[in-house]
Structure formats: structure tokens, C-alpha cells
Amino acid sequence: MKKVLAVLAVFLITASFVFAGGSSEGSNDMAGSVAMVLSGLKTDQAFNQYTYEGMLRAGQEKGIKTAYMESVKDSEQIEVIRQFAQAGYQTIIGQGGQFGDALATVATEFPNTQFIFSVGNDTYGLPNMSAATVSYKEAGYVGGIMAANATKNNKVAMITGVFYANQSQMRDAFEKALHDVNPDIEFTAIETNDWADTDTAYNAANALIAQGYDILFPCLDAAGAGVAAAADDSKGKAMVVGSVADYAGVYGCKAVVGSVDFNWEGLGYLESTGELCDGQAHEVGLANDGLNITINNLSEEGVAALEQAKNDIIAGNIVL
Amino acid sequence: MTSVILIDWLEAILRWSAPLIICSIGEVYAERSGIINMGIEGIMLCGALCGVAVCYYANSQVAALLACLVLGAVLGLVVAFLTVSRRTNQVVTGLMVNMLATGGTEIVFSMMAATRHNRATTFSPLFPEAMQQIPFIGKIVFAQPWSTWVAFILPFIAGFILYKTRWGLNVRAIGDNPQAAETAGISVIKVKYQTVILSGIFACLAGGVLTLASSGYFAAGGMVNGRGFIVMAAVVVGGWDPIKTMLVCVLFGAADAAQLRLQTIGSAIPNQFLQMLPYVITIIALTIMVKRSRVPKTWGAAYDGRKD
Numbered sequence: 001m002k003k004v005l006a007v008l009a010v011f012l013i014t015a016s017f018v019f020a021g022g023s024s025e026g027s028n029d030m031a032g033s034v035a036m037v038l039s040g041l042k043t044d045q046a047f048n049q050y051t052y053e054g055m056l057r058a059g060q061e062k063g064i065k066t067a068y069m070e071s072v073k074d075s076e077q078i079e080v081i082r083q084f085a086q087a088g089y090q091t092i093i094g095q096g097g098q099f100g101d102a103l104a105t106v107a108t109e110f111p112n113t114q115f116i117f118s119v120g121n122d123t124y125g126l127p128n129m130s131a132a133t134v135s136y137k138e139a140g141y142v143g144g145i146m147a148a149n150a151t152k153n154n155k156v157a158m159i160t161g162v163f164y165a166n167q168s169q170m171r172d173a174f175e176k177a178l179h180d181v182n183p184d185i186e187f188t189a190i191e192t193n194d195w196a197d198t199d200t201a202y203n204a205a206n207a208l209i210a211q212g213y214d215i216l217f218p219c220l221d222a223a224g225a226g227v228a229a230a231a232d233d234s235k236g237k238a239m240v241v242g243s244v245a246d247y248a249g250v251y252g253c254k255a256v257v258g259s260v261d262f263n264w265e266g267l268g269y270l271e272s273t274g275e276l277c278d279g280q281a282h283e284v285g286l287a288n289d290g291l292n293i294t295i296n297n298l299s300e301e302g303v304a305a306l307e308q309a310k311n312d313i314i315a316g317n318i319v320l
Numbered sequence: 321m322t323s324v325i326l327i328d329w330l331e332a333i334l335r336w337s338a339p340l341i342i343c344s345i346g347e348v349y350a351e352r353s354g355i356i357n358m359g360i361e362g363i364m365l366c367g368a369l370c371g372v373a374v375c376y377y378a379n380s381q382v383a384a385l386l387a388c389l390v391l392g393a394v395l396g397l398v399v400a401f402l403t404v405s406r407r408t409n410q411v412v413t414g415l416m417v418n419m420l421a422t423g424g425t426e427i428v429f430s431m432m433a434a435t436r437h438n439r440a441t442t443f444s445p446l447f448p449e450a451m452q453q454i455p456f457i458g459k460i461v462f463a464q465p466w467s468t469w470v471a472f473i474l475p476f477i478a479g480f481i482l483y484k485t486r487w488g489l490n491v492r493a494i495g496d497n498p499q500a501a502e503t504a505g506i507s508v509i510k511v512k513y514q515t516v517i518l519s520g521i522f523a524c525l526a527g528g529v530l531t532l533a534s535s536g537y538f539a540a541g542g543m544v545n546g547r548g549f550i551v552m553a554a555v556v557v558g559g560w561d562p563i564k565t566m567l568v569c570v571l572f573g574a575a576d577a578a579q580l581r582l583q584t585i586g587s588a589i590p591n592q593f594l595q596m597l598p599y600v601i602t603i604i605a606l607t608i609m610v611k612r613s614r615v616p617k618t619w620g621a622a623y624d625g626r627k628d
Contacts, residue, residue: 196543225535
């Protein structure tokens with residue numbers, strides 16, 4: 001009996017690793033084939049799932065072979081990417097800001113394979129490596145316009161996991177928009193140091209609300225739920241201007257001014273079609289369907305200002 | 321404004337510390353009996369998901385806590401079987417439980433789309449809302465969910481059981497000299513099983529409190545964010561005493577709550593350093609206190625009843 005239990009325990013532990021797997025779909029022809037490496041699960045109903053679905057759509061529409069590997073840890077990145085390159089996939093996408101160095105390492109070993117650093121801006125100077133991201137700057141600016149038109153206390157705060165390059169650009173554009181509308185708005189930004197810790201995000205939001213910040217602008221992954229919950233619990237003291245996801249739709253948050261939703265599916269599709277494989281860095285923004293704006297509780301003046309800002313960005317009248 | 325920040329900080333300290341204190345109760349018992357349950361980080365994660373999922377689907381907080389209790393007992397039993405009966409390395413076992421929990425919760429959570437979009441009902445304050453209007457202490461004390469009150473009472477009960485009951489004496493005796501305890505007629509294996517199962521139960525309940533006393537949402541991956549490991553450090557710094565460990569948990573909660581607030585008031589200290597604050601304090605406390613602590617003599621050692 002003890003041996004059976006021991007074997008069962010070993011099986012359970014082994015199974016936890018096996019589940020973090022991947023597979024390939026589509027034809028056996030490697031022309032245009034694409035492989036995507038994900039840091040999380042392809043069923044996470046967030047960034048990983050939507051970019052993966054974009055790749056699947058490209059595969060179905062263009063008839064190309066696709067493959068993926070999910071829940072890839074930092075220590076596994078190079079090996080997984082190299083295996084896809086050795087298997088003959090023509091385009092390999094590292095889905096997330098943490099894949100840059102690993103992609104660049106393997107890209108130097110396989111000069112005839114195309115690599116895409118997704119949610120990144122750096123091509124590492126390699127001709128076979130491209131970068132693509134949604135425009136955090138544009139998202140920050142339109143978010144700032146919504147926030148500036150919704151704040152009553154003139155106190156607005158941004159909450160993020162870590163200020164990487166994209167989040168820093170977003171913060172600067174957000175602050176610029178606030179002060180373009182009203183230079184007197186007080187702005188602060190806070191890091192929770194984790195993208196999935198909803199409890200810390202909830203507490204960070206409460207700390208800001210206690211200090212009178214009445215508009216919160218979260219740029220978080222799953223932890224954004226904590227900010228949504230804090231705004232709902234604040235009994236009207238604070239509202240959210242969402243980014244990355246539609247906070248009213250995804251979290252059922254009622255205290256939402258509006259959201260700048262990232263079109264991850266569209267980004268995954270574009271990356272998989274091979275259109276971005278030119279050794280350049282690309283930003284997908286308002287002009288090319290990279291961002292969706294949802295308005296929930298914004299004044300008419302606010303809506304008009306938002307529309308104006310959106311048009312100005314597309315026309316190039318606002319430089320970020 | 322300073323008083324507003326101070327009140328908010330003090331209120332946050334109590335709320336943040338509560339899950340750590342609950343988790344520490346079981347770990348104190350387990351380590352006092354000689355077993356280090358390093359899997360509490362993963363078990364907390366399981367409890368966080370279990371609490372949200374059961375509370376949402378069954379629409380009952382009681383059911384959620386009962387489910388956490390049962391799940392914690394099962395996970396504790398697995399750890400006890402491996403570390404006590406099979407005498408596996410306690411560090412390796414704990415790490416495997418944590419990895420299993422991370423992968424397992426990701427898979428289970430991916431099948432529960434509704435809990436991602438809908439909030440579970442969170443714990444309500446124990447006292448009427450009007451009491452929160454009492455100057456200064458009103459918000460600090462009376463805005464707390466009932467779980468915070470329970471968390472701060474539990475260490476005193478745990479201390480009483482550990483020092484004033486026969487079972488508590490057995491736990492301490494087994495941690496210090498299991499062979500002598502066995503000779504005295506105490507079932508060492510049975511008591512070790514009991515303490516490790518208790519550590520699983522309290523860790524799982526702490527995970528449930530982590531989600532249900534705050535946001536009411538679960539997030540796969542980093543939800544527990546090292547709290548289990550902090551509890552393990554707190555138990556050592558607290559000298560394997562429930563009440564002293566509670567104070568260390570409060571110290572960590574204070575540091576963590578402070579670093580967020582210091583970011584908002586434009587502190588000249590870089591954010592990265594502020595975020596290190598709770599961990600720096602933990603390391604300093606460990607360095608100072610460890611020499612003064614009385615370590616259970618068979619702490620982390622496998623017990624082989626066949627030896628003399």
C-alpha cells in the first residue's frame with residue numbers, strides 16, 4: 001500500500017510538469033510556419049490566450065502550420081526557442097517582454113529563421129529579429145484624457161507591477177495628457193512589484209484612495225482585479241480608468257470611467273502572418289486597430305476630448 | 321494628510337498581517353514537532369483558489385472555509401506521508417509541493433472562467449459600520465474583516481495549547497527528543513502527522529483569507545507572492561512561539577504596508593529599495609534573533625522509529 005501511495009505521489013508531481021505542454025496544428029508544409037512561445041497558459045483568458053488565438057486565426061486563414069509551447073519558465077526559454085528553430089519553423093514569436101535576450105541568443109544561431117520579440121521594442125540590431133507591441137504610449141495618452149476629465153479631486157494615480165520600458169512610456173504619456181487638460185492635476189505612480197498579486201494591488205489601491213486619489217489607472221495583468229475590487233469597495237470615492245483589459249467587461253467592475261483595451265488577438269495575428277518580419281520595431285496603436293476604447297461613465301465633454309485626442313494622435317498632431 | 325496616511329497604514333498592517341499569522345500557527349506546531357513544512361507557500365495558493373472558487377460557486381463563505389479546511393488537511397496529509405512515513409527530504413518535498421500547487425492551480429483556474437470575471441463575496445467587518453466613525457481608532461480597529469480578529473486571537477489559543485496542555489507538551493517533547501518521547505509511550509509518528517496536517521489546514525485557511533478578506537479574486541501564478549516563505553522566516557525569528565511569531569508577522573506587514581505608502585508620498589528613496597524593505601527587515605531580524613532562539617533539537621531531521 002505504501003509503495004502504491006509513493007508511486008501515486010510521484011505520478012502526481014510528474015503530471016504537473018507534463019501538463020505544461022505544447023503541440024502543433026495545421027499542415028506539414030513548413031512554408032510560413034510559425035511557433036509561439038508563451039510565458040503563461042493559452043487558456044488564461046488574458047494576454048497569452050488572445051495572442052495564441054491570433055496565431056490560430058492566422059493559421060486557419062493562411063493555411064500555415066502553427067505550434068506553441070505554454071508556461072515556459074525563464075530558465076527554459078532558450079532551449080524551447082532553439083528546439084522550434086531546429087524543427088524548421090520559419091517564424092518564432094516570444095510572447096512577452098521577458099523573451100528578448102533568449103530570442104536574440106537563438107536568432108544569432110539561426111540566421112535564416114525569423115524571430116519576433118512581442119511586447120518589446122528592441123530588435124537587438126539583428127536582421128532576422130523584429131519587435132512588435134501595442135502602443136503603450138497611445139494607451140497612456142487616451143487614458144490620461146479620460147482620467148483628467150473624470151477626476152473631481154484633481155488627484156490621479158497609476159498602479160503597475162514594474163515600470164519596464166513600456167510601462168514607463170505609458171506613465172509619461174498618461175501624465176502628459178493629464179497636464180495637457182489641467183496642469184493642476186496631482187499625479188503619482190506606484191509599483192506593486194507583482195503582476196498577479198490581487199491582494200497587494202487591492203491594498204495599493206486602498207492606500208491611494210485613502211489619500212484622496214479618485215481616479216486609478218492600473219496597468220496590470222491579473223492583479224488588475226484587485227484595483228477593480230478596491231474601486232467598487234470605495235463607495236464612490238474612486239473610479240478606474242482601465243488599461244490592458246476592459247475593466248467593466250472582464251472584471252464586472254462598476255466604478256469604471258472607461259478602458260483602453262489592448263487588442264492582443266490582433267497583435268498575435270499580425271505577428272503570425274509574417275507581415276512584421278522586417279528586422280524593425282513595430283507599434284500597433286489607434287490607427288491600426290491595436291487599441292479598443294470602451295467608455296462607461298464619462299461626461300459629454302470628456303467623450304469629445306477623447307475623440308479629439310484620438311484623432312490628433314492618428315493624424316500625427318500629438319507626438320508622444 | 322499625515323494622520324490620514326497614518327490611520328490607513330495602521331489599518332493596513334492589521335489586515336495584511338492576518339493571513340500570515342493564521343498560516344504561522346500551523347507551521348509553529350509542525351516545526352515544534354521537528355518537521356519543516358516548506359510546502360505552505362503552495363498550500364496557501366491552493367487555499368486562495370479554493371476559497372474564491374467555493375465561495376463563488378456555492379455562494380457560501382462557510383462552505384469556502386470548510387473546503388479550505390478539508391483541502392488543507394489532505395495536502396497536509398500528503399506532506400506528512402512523504403516527510404514522516406517516507407522520511408523524504410523536507411526541503412525537497414516542500415519545493416515539489418509548491419511546484420505542484422503552482423501548476424495545479426493554473427490548470428484548475430483555467431477551467432473556472434466565471435471566477436475571473438466575477439468577484440466572490442468578501443468577509444464583512446465584525447462591528448457595525450457606525451463604529452468606524454470613532455476618531456482615530458474607528459477605522460483602524462472596526463473596519464477590519466472578522467478574519468483579522470480571529471487571526472489575532474488564534475496565537476494566544478495556540479500558545480495555551482502548546483504550553484499548557486498534554487498534547488502541546490508531547491509536541492515539544494517530540495521535537496526535542498523523539499526517542500525519549502517514544503519510550504514514554506507517546507506515538508511520535510501520530511503526533512507528527514497531526515502537526516503537519518494542522519500546518520496544511522492553517523496554510524490553506526490563510527490562503528482563503530488572503531483572497532476573501534480583500535479583493536475576492538484569485539490570480540494564477542504569483543498570487544501568494546512569497547508569503548509562505550515569509551511565514552517560515554517569521555516562525556524562526558519568533559523562536560517557534562505563536563505569540564512572538566505573530567509579532568514578527570505584524571512587523572513584516574508594517575514594512576510591506578509602509579513601502580507602498582512611501583511610494584505615494586514622493587519619497588526620495590528609489591522604489592526598488594522600498595520594495596526590498598520587508599525582506600531586508602526579515603533578514604536583519606533573522607540575523608539578530610536566530611542566535612537567541614531555542615531551536616527544536618530535531619528541527620528538519622527525519623525520524624526513524626527503528627533506531628535507538
